[in-house]
Amino acid sequence: MARYLSLSALVLSAAFVQAGEVRQEFSLEHRQFDDPGAQGQARSDTSLVWEGHYRTDLNEGSDVVVIAPRARLNNRDSERNLFDFQSLSWTRIGQGWELRSGVRTETWQVTESAHLVDILNQLDTTGDVDGEDKLGQPMLNLVLYRDWGSVEFYALPGFRERRLPGEDGRLRLPLPYDTEHADYESAAESLRTDAALRVSALFGDWEWALTQFSGTSREPQFNVVNGKLRPYYPVIDQSGLELQYAAGDWLWKFEGISRSGFGRRYTAAAGGFEYTYSGVSPSGHDLGILLEYLFDDRGRQTPLNNDVFLALRWSLNDLDGTELLAGIISDADSGEYLAVAEFSRRFGSAWRLSADARWFGGPDRVADQQLPFLYDEDYVSVELTRFF
């Protein structure tokens, strides 16, 4: 109770007394699909998104308070409506340690195509399908700094269900998700307190991190109950490794996990490189080439089991911050693919326009198809954002 009082006192003083850093953005996002949805969903949908971020340093920088809400309204699928705190946290900074408490979002990731190790936060799959839209997670995170790196302990009280598209939403599996019910392995259901540990180090050009998570899986399995896909969240143990090596223009990356709780223990990994050729033209453009391989020993039970990711990223480094990205991730056995093209540039100092296109496709032979329900889900999305 005392903690809550002092936290709210801090938040209040932060909000009303201290001048901190504030940023805010409003986005209008429109998605246009090539085809109507297989279950009769509309060919287009529009979202309005608001994100706020407030950060302030208190007590000469020994406390940091961050308040970061996010809200979304969608015109077709009420399951995409959202209000969430990406962060509502207070960090106490000591000599050689930090204690971060409250709701936070944290990313454990080195590869670009896979999000294997990243596990603390639940995903919001009603945003983008790239696994980068997350929900804030209540946590207590103690960081101990050492000369060689840091050790972090996490207590994660409370579980948040994955946000899944509704019957009118896209992209989704052929059967609708049961967004009202969820089953848990843990008797505590969504009230279990999970735990995690992360040890990370930096040795010159080498960086590594070892992570251990024990708790309710953020990723659900699905059971068909009354004609709907009902999420089931097992209790898992997951060990993760992230490895990165920087050599000149090359960044070599690897991440892998071993997870128990989804049937037999399984292993998945992704690795590759990012090569940046800087100043490719007299006008100072940067060109990045990314190549990664994804592996999963469950084989064809899972889509990203033997896949290659290739992408080109072109940054113009111009006044408008223009960026282009083209990439494909493709199954090495069947040729099933997801291709993306992304463009983004700034207008003036407060607007940004982004346009993304996604194409899905695969082999004709039904037995080779892993994600056939995506093949008619090609779409273009255009997003206009105003920053304040």
Added chain:
Amino acid sequence: MKRFKRGVQRVGLALLVLTTSAILQADEVNKAYQIMAESERRDEGWQDNRSEMQMIIRRGDGREIVRELRTQALEGDSGEDKSLMVFDEPLDVRGTVFLTHSYPLEADDQWIYLPSQNRVKRISSKRRNGRFMGSEFTFEDLAAFALEEYDYTYLRQEACGEHSCHVIEMRPKDKYSGYEKFVYFMDVDELRVWRVEFYDKRTGKHSKTMTMSDYTRYLDRYWRASRAVMKNLLNGAETEIRWRKEEFRVGLNEQDFRKTALERRQ
């Protein structure tokens, strides 16, 4: 930040009064090296630094754009400085942070914190010819200065503005550098850099000139310019940098420059 500052501070090579007598007998190479070494030596001991930076980009066609950043830097042993650069403008990159751990003669370690993804990403720092935020500065121009990274030749002494200046040629040893050489103009009295001429590696031609001015002395010792103008001689564009609220010894420590510490920014 110091990194930026010294690069431009290669420009700012903040300096002390130098007794030139010791170096007068040296040959041209030695003389140039010793001037630079002395300026380096005299810049030691600043500990940490914080400032605000405004970048005004003026294109050949008259368009003008402003960038706002805040910088923090920590002095390390033997040139292993650390720095943070936080973006305030343009608004779509507000909150983005560049963290750099500099090493003389080695590639720096560099990370970028992307607030939109809550993610700290390592970036490759070896090749640094890319333009910085659409300005006339490249990442290399903004990098920390390290004495051992160049070969020096003393060219001449000549008048520059109201001062008399050493004119020193510097050739980068790093094969990834975008420049064939630089020519520095540093005043004889205080070793402040007033002008730098940049010679492009591809063409060998004089492509850019940077002019530094409005020097202030901090802690009775460290000279810092509060204005730098980089002019592109090929297209007529120029970028001006103004530093404000320069502060030294504000109590920054090693922990503030850890990669893990970037996460508390979210």
